Amino acid sequence: MLTDDFDPLQGKMLSILDKDGKVNEALEPRIEDAKLLHAYKTMVLTRIADDKAVRLQRQGRLGAYPPSRGQEASQVGPALALEKGDWLVWAFRELGALLLRGVPLWRLYLYWMGNEEGSVLEGDVSLTPSAVPVGSQLPHAVGISYAMKYRKESNVVLCYFGDGATSEGDFHEGLNFAGTMRTPVIFLCQNNQYAISMPRKLQTAAPTLAQKACAYGFKGIQVDGNDLLALYAATEEAVARARKGEGPTLIESFTYRMGDHTTSDDATKYRLAEETAYWSARDPISRFRVYLERKNLWDEKREKEWSEEAARVVEEEVRKAETHAPPALDDAFAHTFATMPEGLREQLEFMRRDLPAKREG
Amino acid sequence: MAVMNMVQAINLALREEMERDESVVCLGEDVGVDGGVFRVTEGLFERFGKERVIDTPLAESSIVGTAIGMAMNGLRPVAEIQFLGFIYPAYQQFVSHAARMRNRTRGRLTVPMVVRAPYGAGVKALEHHSESTEAIFCHIPGLKVVVPATPLEAKGLLTASIRDPDPVIFLEPTRSYRLLKEEVPEGEYVVPLGQARKVREGKDVTIVGWGAMLPIIQKAVESLEKEGISPEVLDMRTLAPMDYSSVVSSVKRTGRCVVVHEAPRNLGLGAEISARVMEGALLSLQAPVERVTAPDITVPLPKGENYYYISPERVVNGVKRAMSF
Numbered sequence: 001m002l003t004d005d006f007d008p009l010q011g012k013m014l015s016i017l018d019k020d021g022k023v024n025e026a027l028e029p030r031i032e033d034a035k036l037l038h039a040y041k042t043m044v045l046t047r048i049a050d051d052k053a054v055r056l057q058r059q060g061r062l063g064a065y066p067p068s069r070g071q072e073a074s075q076v077g078p079a080l081a082l083e084k085g086d087w088l089v090w091a092f093r094e095l096g097a098l099l100l101r102g103v104p105l106w107r108l109y110l111y112w113m114g115n116e117e118g119s120v121l122e123g124d125v126s127l128t129p130s131a132v133p134v135g136s137q138l139p140h141a142v143g144i145s146y147a148m149k150y151r152k153e154s155n156v157v158l159c160y161f162g163d164g165a166t167s168e169g170d171f172h173e174g175l176n177f178a179g180t181m182r183t184p185v186i187f188l189c190q191n192n193q194y195a196i197s198m199p200r201k202l203q204t205a206a207p208t209l210a211q212k213a214c215a216y217g218f219k220g221i222q223v224d225g226n227d228l229l230a231l232y233a234a235t236e237e238a239v240a241r242a243r244k245g246e247g248p249t250l251i252e253s254f255t256y257r258m259g260d261h262t263t264s265d266d267a268t269k270y271r272l273a274e275e276t277a278y279w280s281a282r283d284p285i286s287r288f289r290v291y292l293e294r295k296n297l298w299d300e301k302r303e304k305e306w307s308e309e310a311a312r313v314v315e316e317e318v319r320k321a322e323t324h325a326p327p328a329l330d331d332a333f334a335h336t337f338a339t340m341p342e343g344l345r346e347q348l349e350f351m352r353r354d355l356p357a358k359r360e361g
Numbered sequence: 362m363a364v365m366n367m368v369q370a371i372n373l374a375l376r377e378e379m380e381r382d383e384s385v386v387c388l389g390e391d392v393g394v395d396g397g398v399f400r401v402t403e404g405l406f407e408r409f410g411k412e413r414v415i416d417t418p419l420a421e422s423s424i425v426g427t428a429i430g431m432a433m434n435g436l437r438p439v440a441e442i443q444f445l446g447f448i449y450p451a452y453q454q455f456v457s458h459a460a461r462m463r464n465r466t467r468g469r470l471t472v473p474m475v476v477r478a479p480y481g482a483g484v485k486a487l488e489h490h491s492e493s494t495e496a497i498f499c500h501i502p503g504l505k506v507v508v509p510a511t512p513l514e515a516k517g518l519l520t521a522s523i524r525d526p527d528p529v530i531f532l533e534p535t536r537s538y539r540l541l542k543e544e545v546p547e548g549e550y551v552v553p554l555g556q557a558r559k560v561r562e563g564k565d566v567t568i569v570g571w572g573a574m575l576p577i578i579q580k581a582v583e584s585l586e587k588e589g590i591s592p593e594v595l596d597m598r599t600l601a602p603m604d605y606s607s608v609v610s611s612v613k614r615t616g617r618c619v620v621v622h623e624a625p626r627n628l629g630l631g632a633e634i635s636a637r638v639m640e641g642a643l644l645s646l647q648a649p650v651e652r653v654t655a656p657d658i659t660v661p662l663p664k665g666e667n668y669y670y671i672s673p674e675r676v677v678n679g680v681k682r683a684m685s686f
Contacts (some may be wrong), residue, residue, distance in 0.1 A: 143430020173423035341602035
């Protein structure tokens with residue numbers, strides 16, 4: 001078991017693909033080629049889409065946005081271990097995981113542009129919406145996984161949150177509930193070292209976040225968060241454990257937020273350039289590219305083709321989002337309750353008369 | 362038909378809904394083996410097992426948060442918060458998630474959840490066991506708030522709440538738990554949410570109340586009648602979304618309105634009811650809307666509770682102020 005071999009209490013961290021792309025073959029997970037390529041292409045797409053969102057915000061075309069740069073493996077790797085019917089519960093900085101799950105990028109842009117229609121998702125997507133109040137989604141993951149267990153399904157829940165969330169009461173409560181109820185849930189902490197300006201060491205006196213699992217009676221593991229293979233392997237093991245009815249796992253993905261907390265933040269106020277440079281040399285995408293190239297799955301030509309294709313896709317998705325119709329007044333009222341109460345209907349009718357004619361935006 | 366108190370009626374509603382629908386589960390502190398501190402869930406653990414009657418760790422935010430997750434994934438959880446005074450750690454879960462999950466997902470994910478909580482004063486309880494803070498939930502769009510006044514009402518309203526597609530906070534007046542017994546039918550009995558109940562007809566004044574205020578209003582009515590005053594009494598029973606139109610149409614006939622609530626006066630539901638009456642029945646009003654409420658103070662400990670709690674005499678005084686304006 002990886003969770004036994006890499007005990008956070010003994011200061012161990014799982015790493016499989018080092019910063020230069022050299023793989024530890026003894027630990028290398030077996031992943032089919034198509035899946036590896038899909039993961040890589042999703043990470044590249046995520047970075048291009050993410051950079052684009054930041055630029056759109058700077059141009060006033062998109063609202064405040066939390067960049068994912070540097071965390072692509074941390075987002076994509078764990079989600080890669082899920083099967084259809086498994087749920088993904090997220091916070092707000094999980095673009096890669098959402099793209100891997102097939103959420104249309106233009107919907108996400110539309111959401112960040114401030115249009116509720118961006119939250120419309122078709123089909124059985126097994127996905128919660130964003131949960132902006134930090135850590136508040138953890139109890140939901142427990143409840144969703146409880147329902148799976150209750151119905152004797154073999155599905156699991158993968159729940160993302162950040163290092164800051166581990167200070168919240170809902171983190172403690174959620175892990176405690178999951179432990180006592182032994183529900184099939186994987187808690188994936190993206191420790192990107194900062195909660196806005198607050199460094200990880202100010203959130204807790206514990207040396208790792210992974211070790212907190214011990215207090216709740218289940219396993220925790222710290223993983224190199226820029227190493228997609230390590231994230232996949234740890235999650236795959238946790239998923240298997242959950243499917244067997246052996247309860248939850250906490251995975252600490254030790255990564256780094258290369259960008260600002262959101263586009264409203266300026267990380268240079270609280271971080272040193274040397275630190276960013278250190279992490280820049282540990283980029284999750286470039287090391288995975290080396291890995292694929294060594295497996296003869298990727299080369300310069302394919303890199304060029306995919307980056308051009310991804311950039312083209314991103315532009316198309318931006319166009320789709322920007323040309324989407326503004327929300328209608330009725331839609332702002334429509335989803336308050338399943339059936340609109342009489343009093344609310346009266347308010348809607350009043351607003352139709354009372355608002356000035358041009359009311360969007 | 363069996364005669365029962367409110368605790369037994371709620372228990373019956375839970376039992377019948379759990380029999381009817383396998384997706385209904387109960388969770389909370391002490392709800393299982395112990396049957397709840399007020400015995401509301403008594404016997405359910407034995408009947409339905411630990412997977413459906415779940416004894417949870419002592420953590421209100423996660424009781425509600427877990428119930429939200431369950432509801433998003435196909436269950437119909439009925440969570441118990443042991444007292445309303447302990448619900449506040451879960452307030453974020455109500456406001457930020459339960460109330461708006463439907464809206465945030467454009468109707469894709471919903472929260473058909475009930476959170477039950479005993480509430481209210483008049484039982485000589487410890488601190489934090491007597492508050493009546495329904496207004497802070499009624500203020501949040503997307504939440505329904507229901508308060509039964511009698512055993513029969515409790516059964517019908519809880520059944521409707523469990524079947525409702527949206528989150529319901531079901532507040533059980535502690536004082537009324539064992540105060541009154543009445544006949545409660547076994548089997549299908551549903552009281553639709555969102556409709557006030559006319560408890561009695563009258564022509565001089567409309568008295569509006571809910572929950573534990575109803576028996577107190579009833580006592581006041583008895584003495585008012587002796588003085589030749591004919592009150593109409595409305596039990597609002599669903600506090601959000603509230604059936605304001607029933608109040609307005611009643612006041613249009615009676616010309617006077619007295620709102621009775623045990624919650625503090627400032628921004629209590631009486632304020633909103635008063636505004637709605639003003640908007641809808643101004644020209645029918647013979648007097649300003651009278652509010653009989655607790656003062657804006659912390660609920661005193663039992664020795665001082667009478668300074669706070671609504672008595673029939675205070676309701677009578679309020680009605681007389683409205684009559685003599």
